[in-house]
Amino acid sequence: MGQPAVRRVSLSFPGVTDYALYRKIGVVSRRASQAPLSTVQNNLxxxxxxxxxxxxxxxxxxxxxxxxxxxxxxxxSPAVRALVAEGTEAADSPTGESTERRSSPGCLE
Structure with a gap:
């Protein structure tokens, strides 16, 4: 008799706001990560x-x-990438404000 098969299930919940990128991973136990848009160096x-x-x-x-x-x-994904790029540019601007607000799938509001 062999070992019972155990399947690992994990869900990922991405999010983009005007200030940061977020990622929540997990079903039973959760792990959350955050990164300010001002620290984004490359986006593709x-x-x-x-x-x-x-x-x-x-x-x-x-x-x-x-x-x-x-x-x-x-x-x-192209719209989400554009949203991150727009937020990164706004974070790097002297005023720190975006000129236009956009919403895209996967965004936290």
Missing amino acids: YSQSLTGSLFGYGAVASEIAGNGGFAYRTITD
Whole structure:
């Protein structure tokens, strides 16, 4: 008689606000991460062939001194990447304010 199969289930909840990137991971136990937009150094998105067909992709952001955040299998990844880029530019501006507010899938409001 063998060992029972145990399947590991994990959910990821990404979020983008005007000030930070957020990521919550877990079902039973949760782990949350946050990175201010002012620390984002590089931001890109990618889509596989199946992602292009079904409308999902990945967004990756490199964070100064922290490695980075990767949001995988999210819908409308180009819009989420643009939202992060806009927030990063606003965080780097002298006033620190965005000229336009946008909302996208995966955003925390």
